[in-house]
């Protein structure tokens with residue numbers, strides 16, 4: 629474990645586990661999350677910076693890939709929450725929308741296809757998106773991925789499962805009304821070429837027609853973790869945080885965790 633020093637209200641601690649996991653948290657974060665008493669394999673006393681009793685590596689085995697899909701309509705807050713998850717949990721965040729945009733801007737052979745599809749709010753063929761995802765996953769050196777905005781249709785889903793042979797551990801579904809999403813996108817103000825009302829309405833239609841059935845598919849498999857994304861950012865994150873901690877704990881030896889909790 630490496631303690632990166634303490635300054636004012638922030639005690640920053642990071643630990644690396646066989647190059648796979650790189651977690652960071654601050655005293656403020658831990659205090660906010662204090663009621664959970666548990667942070668990525670670590671029992672936490674919120675009054676103290678950090679008491680480490682267990683290696684994070686015991687939570688995720690080295691060979692296992694953890695893959696969480698993050699789905700929800702355009703503007704539901706996927707990117708916003710993924711950034712926060714990364715801050716706290718050491719995932720690699722792969723936004724397929726961002727990967728495609730970067731590919732478009734690099735003037736690659738697929739650039740024109742991507743530009744045209746984005747303008748129409750259409751879904752880029754899987755072979756392009758999966759190639760970008762594959763590269764980014766390999767380059768990350770991580771084994772925990774938050775895949776944001778993918779799969780967006782049946783073709784995406786089937787191709788990912790067949791080519792990558794990876795099933796998501798579970799799928800976050802951000803539920804948020806169209807009215808609120810439209811309001812957010814029109815205020816997003818990031819200079820996105822597709823954040824104009826014409827393209828927004830096309831994206832909403834494609835989402836309803838092509839992505840909602842994928843969410844129902846994962847629901848039928850018991851993999852959907854539905855989040856009320858209509859609420860303020862911090863409230864949404866609080867729910868996500870709790871879900872992640874619980875789900876990770878379920879994947880580990882609960883008996884050991886309970887014993888250690890009692891010891892705190």
Ligand SMILES: Nc1ncnc2c1ncn2[C@@H]1O[C@H](COP(=O)(O)OP(=O)(O)O)[C@@H](O)[C@H]1O
Nearest residue numbers: 701702703704705706707708812816859860861
């Ligand atoms: N819970 C929220 N409440 C209000 N505004 C939000 C919330 N989550 C995100 N936003 C804002 O809404 C816009 C869209 O969020 P973003 O994360 O880019 O959505 P997505 O990735 O799903 O398209 C951004 O400007 C973001 O700051």
Ligand SMILES: Nc1ccn([C@H]2C[C@H](O)[C@@H](COP(=O)(O)OP(=O)(O)O)O2)c(=O)n1
Nearest residue numbers: 702703724725726749750751752777778780
């Ligand atoms: N898996 C994906 C993700 C995005 N795209 C395209 C189509 C989308 O309208 C744009 C923008 O996607 P992005 O996820 O960045 O944004 P929204 O969730 O639509 O707000 O990229 C795609 O074709 N396939």
